[in-house]
Amino acid sequence: MASTAPSLRPLSSWKGLLRQSRQQRTCIRCLSTALATAPAQSLPPPPPRLRSPFRILNDTSHTSLKRIKTYPPPPSLRNKFPHPVDDWQAYHMKELDPRGSRTRLFDRYNPDVPHVGDILLVTFKTGDPFAGVCLSIKRRGVDTGILLRSRLTLVGVEMWVKVYSPNVKAVEVVKRAEKRARRGKLYYMRKPKHDKGSVEREVEEYLKRRRLIRSGELGVKDPLKSAKNPSAARSGVGAR
Amino acid sequence: MLNCIDNSGATIVECVANLRMKRHGRIGDRIIVVVQKSRSIGDSGPGNASAAAGNKVRRGDIRHAIIVRTAKKVQRKDGMVVRFDDNACALIGKNGEPLGTRINGVVGAELRSKQQSKILSLASMHV
Numbered sequence: 001m002a003s004t005a006p007s008l009r010p011l012s013s014w015k016g017l018l019r020q021s022r023q024q025r026t027c028i029r030c031l032s033t034a035l036a037t038a039p040a041q042s043l044p045p046p047p048p049r050l051r052s053p054f055r056i057l058n059d060t061s062h063t064s065l066k067r068i069k070t071y072p073p074p075p076s077l078r079n080k081f082p083h084p085v086d087d088w089q090a091y092h093m094k095e096l097d098p099r100g101s102r103t104r105l106f107d108r109y110n111p112d113v114p115h116v117g118d119i120l121l122v123t124f125k126t127g128d129p130f131a132g133v134c135l136s137i138k139r140r141g142v143d144t145g146i147l148l149r150s151r152l153t154l155v156g157v158e159m160w161v162k163v164y165s166p167n168v169k170a171v172e173v174v175k176r177a178e179k180r181a182r183r184g185k186l187y188y189m190r191k192p193k194h195d196k197g198s199v200e201r202e203v204e205e206y207l208k209r210r211r212l213i214r215s216g217e218l219g220v221k222d223p224l225k226s227a228k229n230p231s232a233a234r235s236g237v238g239a240r
Numbered sequence: 241m242l243n244c245i246d247n248s249g250a251t252i253v254e255c256v257a258n259l260r261m262k263r264h265g266r267i268g269d270r271i272i273v274v275v276q277k278s279r280s281i282g283d284s285g286p287g288n289a290s291a292a293a294g295n296k297v298r299r300g301d302i303r304h305a306i307i308v309r310t311a312k313k314v315q316r317k318d319g320m321v322v323r324f325d326d327n328a329c330a331l332i333g334k335n336g337e338p339l340g341t342r343i344n345g346v347v348g349a350e351l352r353s354k355q356q357s358k359i360l361s362l363a364s365m366h367v
């Protein structure tokens with residue numbers, strides 16, 4: 001009976017059977033814990049012995065390396081061109097103003113140099129003129145420009161004109177300011193209180209006078225013809 | 241707000257969109273404007289046909305326009321810089337033809353490069 005017990009399914013008394021099996025399981029667990037053998041450990045082979053970190057100091061093989069070929073820097077242009085920007089300016093000024101008349105006109109030491117507050121007349125290559133009160137003169141070599149302000153058809157117009165521009169045919173002084181301006185830049189003339197308004201009347205007078213001078217009726221020497229002495233003409237200094 | 245300098249009847253218009261890009265307008269740009277002030281129709285009497293013909297737009301109209309003057313400086317290729325004291329425009333129709341028959345006042349010469357020669361020729365002066 002006892003021998004057949006495990007192979008047969010009991011029809012009853014499940015409780016006792018389950019208890020028995022539980023006890024067996026516990027027994028197995030205990031046993032397995034007690035008798036578990038440790039897996040055979042295969043230790044890694046000992047690392048090869050490192051070479052001494054000080055061997056580089058003692059090593060003399062690197063002294064026999066080939067030397068890297070070096071080349072001398074290209075010759076410096078600094079001594080050849082000590083002032084490249086000035087050279088560049090002079091080159092362009094010579095090209096744009098071959099006779100130097102614009103340079104002389106806007107030279108600070110020229111007694112007839114236009115000041116801010118003067119009325120200037122610029123004639124362009126296309127033929128159309130623009131006249132206005134000079135508010136500002138920017139002297140930057142070949143980048144020299146003048147800011148003219150005028151009033152055309154009741155609208156204020158301002159124009160920066162580059163003096164050396166090839167589009168500019170002539171710059172003429174129409175009328176000097178009565179008093180020297182006490183500012184370098186006359187931006188306050190944009191305000192209605194100080195606005196000079198239209199310069200049409202002054203330009204008309206100037207052009208009339210210029211026509212008379214050129215035709216020789218006034219008996220005054222043409223300042224443009226007497227180019228030898230440009231400072232002789234007090235008003236109407238032109239640069240062409 | 242811009243001045244309108246043609247004889248379409250509008251005097252002051254407000255810019256509501258720039259058709260070039262979502263950016264500030266420059267001379268020659270096409271913009272959409274709303275007429276804010278126009279010359280009154282009743283001034284010379286309802287029977288006056290010329291006054292009615294002169295007023296092609298009335299207040300509240302939405303129109304296209306071309307900018308002809310800007311207070312912002314405009315630099316040209318040759319280094320010249322031009323600025324005007326006000327912003328102004330001229331109204332145009334849908335086909336691009338100016339609404340007015342005359343433009344009173346100076347306009348910028350940039351209109352030529354922007355293919356607006358018709359406005360340039362109508363203008364009394366260009367700079």
